[in-house]
């Protein structure tokens with residue numbers, strides 16, 4: 001028999017959202033008449049913007065004519081999109097990024113997983129706890145986070161995010177090579193001020209660390225002192241990459257498109273101490289293993305950088321934020337301790353006077369209210385006792401779910 005990657009032995013049996021989906025399907029199988037209001041995985045419900053559809057239709061027309069047909073595109077994305085991203089997301093906001101630092105990909109999840117290939121297996125990893133589960137799983141699969149037979153996790157430094165620190169972790173006391181930061185945060189919804197983020201950039205500059213900054217939820221930032229991009233901090237281009245996605249901002253969860261910024265100032269070293277540019281390493285990886293995002297998809301994403309596209313993103317994010325705020329307010333009334341929903345579509349909550357575990361809360365909400373949520377423990381041990389709800393359903397469904405919650409008063 002073929003030997004396989006042993007690291008898979010140390011993962012949970014299923015990925016968090018697969019397990020949530022399995023339990024929902026099982027509930028539906030037993031209760032086919034029940035309609036579940038989904039507030040678990042952060043999947044959007046509103047359709048693509050008309051300007052995106054128009055642009056995709058034009059791209060399809062291009063594909064139908066010999067003169068404008070496109071075959072393989074550049075692996076790192078078409079210039080028209082890379083230039084629009086550079087201009088609108090960075091240069092116009094006073095950030096000095098150039099288009100050859102932008103790599104268009106098929107979404108944040110793939111880039112986050114694939115980036116690991118350019119780093120040594122010996123890197124020590126700092127993860128916010130709780131955090132998006134893919135960061136941990138990716139590093140276990142790669143063999144960077146190693147789990148001993150007695151269950152000890154080597155090379156992992158937990159950056160605790162608790163109510164006591166407003167879910168913004170303290171700087172590690174030891175050396176960490178790669179730090180994953182996500183703001184606005186999934187799952188806690190916390191956003192970070194520029195002053196707080198500067199401390200992380202300073203830490204990375206002092207320690208020679210790299211920050212992988214996940215800003216998939218940047219369009220939800222509403223408070224002026226909160227950062228949308230790590231590159232708002234001076235010198236961050238010496239220590240950080242930024243991963244972004246059009247999934248939540250523009251309804252691309254099914255279309256698949258995002259991008260990663262890999263500044264040319266970032267360097268690493270091979271085992272023989274030879275210095276190498278991370279930008280060129282990532283380009284080398286992408287050109288070998290990726291054939292780029294489809295022309296039609298990139299044309300769709302390009303429309304997001306028009307005036308109308310910008311307006312739609314703002315309006316779309318406001319719509320989901322309004323849902324999140326309704327969820328937050330209702331849960332507070334119902335005796336939950338609540339955070340998030342201000343600069344984030346996520347609501348992070350736990351019942352005030354209860355020591356129920358996250359999966360029990362998940363099950364009770366599913367059975368009593370027919371609402372599906374994500375159990376906080378799935379994001380790490382500091383998520384124990386929490387649940388995460390998303391504002392990504394329709395306003396009507398969100399309101400209905402909250403009415404059910406109020407009327408059934410599940411007494412969690």
Ligand code: MLT
Nearest residue numbers: 040041042043109132186
């Ligand atoms: C989530 O629910 O945390 C996200 O939808 C997962 C993802 O973006 O892959």
